[in-house]
Amino acid sequence: GDSVTQMEGPVTLSEEAFLTINCTYTATGYPSLFWYVQYPGEGLQLLLKATKADDKGSNKGFEATYRKETTSFHLEKGSVQVSDSAVYFCALFNYGQNFVFGPGTRLSVLP
Amino acid sequence: GAVVSQHPSRVICKSGTSVKIECRSLDFQATTMFWYRQFPKQSLMLMATSNEGSKATYEQGVEKDKFLINHASLTLSTLTVTSAHPEDSSFYICSAKDGTDTQYFGPGTRLTVL
Numbered sequence: 001g002d003s004v005t006q007m008e009g010p011v012t013l014s015e016e017a018f019l020t021i022n023c024t025y026t027a028t029g030y031p032s033l034f035w036y037v038q039y040p041g042e043g044l045q046l047l048l049k050a051t052k053a054d055d056k057g058s059n060k061g062f063e064a065t066y067r068k069e070t071t072s073f074h075l076e077k078g079s080v081q082v083s084d085s086a087v088y089f090c091a092l093f094n095y096g097q098n099f100v101f102g103p104g105t106r107l108s109v110l111p
Numbered sequence: 112g113a114v115v116s117q118h119p120s121r122v123i124c125k126s127g128t129s130v131k132i133e134c135r136s137l138d139f140q141a142t143t144m145f146w147y148r149q150f151p152k153q154s155l156m157l158m159a160t161s162n163e164g165s166k167a168t169y170e171q172g173v174e175k176d177k178f179l180i181n182h183a184s185l186t187l188s189t190l191t192v193t194s195a196h197p198e199d200s201s202f203y204i205c206s207a208k209d210g211t212d213t214q215y216f217g218p219g220t221r222l223t224v225l
Contacts, residue, residue, distance in 0.1 A: 036216070043117070043204050043219040044155070089154060098145070099206075099214055103154045 002027040006090050006102035013080055013109050021075040021105045023064075023090035031092040033057075033066050033073040038087045038104070047075075047088070080109045113139050113209050117217035124195055125225055132190045132220045134205030140185035141207030145214065146178070149202040161188045195224045 007022040025033065032051045036044040048057030053068035062077045073090060090102040114137040124130050134144055142163050147155040159167045159180050167180035177199075179191040188207075192199055200223050206214040 032213075034213075041221075044206075044216040046213065046215065049213065093214075098157055098160065101154045104152075106152070 002031065002092060002094055002097065002100045004090050004092055004100050004102035006088075006105050008103075008105070009087075010106040010108055013107070015082055015109055015111050016079045017109075019075070019077040019080045019084075019107070021088055021090075021107070023073045023075065023102060025071050025073065025090075025092050025100075027071075027092055027094055027100075029094055030068075031094040033064070034091040034093065034099075035062070035064055035073070035075050036089040036091060036101075038089065040086070044089065080107070082109045082111050085109045113137075113207075113213075113215040115141075115205065115207050115215045115217040117203075117205055117220050119220060120218060121221045121223075123223045123225065126196050127194055129191055129193045130195055130222060132192075132203055132205075132222075134188045134190070134207070134217050136186045136207040136209075136215070139207075139209045141188075141209065142185060143208045144182060144188040145206045145208075146180060146188070146190050147204045147206065149204060149219070151202075155204060158190075192222065195222070197224045200224045 003026045034049045035047040037047045048059040050057040050066035056065045064075045087104045089104045118133045144161045146158045158173045159169045161167045161182040169175045182188040204219045206216040
């Protein structure tokens with residue numbers, strides 16, 4: 001079945017550092033890809049998404065490009081802030097099936 | 112964007128009691144809603160898929176008699192944890208689809224069973 005793999009955390013960065021969280025997937029067909037963020041004590045919020053190959057999703061300084069050739073959807077941000085500290089989930093959705101989430105990567109940004 | 116609410120946000124109950132959690136889509140109609148369970152520092156586990164007006168589809172290993180799901184309208188789904196026990200303590204999150212392939216998640220309900 002479909003699956004999502006993320007880099008293991010926790011990831012600890014200093015403020016203004018560059019962030020990359022790797023995400024790769026295994027799926028049949030052409031799934032849509034998502035990044036969700038979960039702040040402490042809260043539910044998930046959609047951060048960005050891409051629906052087809054070579055699409056770039058972006059929001060709040062975060063970006064991810066749908067790479068079908070490498071089956072990847074890595075999350076990047078050029079300069080992280082303390083307020084970005086959260087857990088980030090990569091997910092895919094194949095039409096007619098359910099969402100599949102990665103295990104999540106906890107990010108801590110230190111001032 | 113689309114908003115999904117959950118009520119209550121936190122609930123503490125005694126072992127053996129039942130707890131109902133509501134999930135509402137506030138500004139769109141959701142023919143399909145999902146219920147997830149999240150253990151500490153873990154990812155979400157899909158419990159069941161709820162379609163308006165029909166029985167929920169439960170994932171393997173989820174007890175349908177323990178986790179009762181009702182999707183009575185296009186904007187409301189409820190999850191009832193029956194005869195709750197301490198091992199049912201968890202963070203329960205619902206989500207709703209708006210007709211596209213995007214799910215919108217509720218803020219979650221933290222259940223603590225004493």
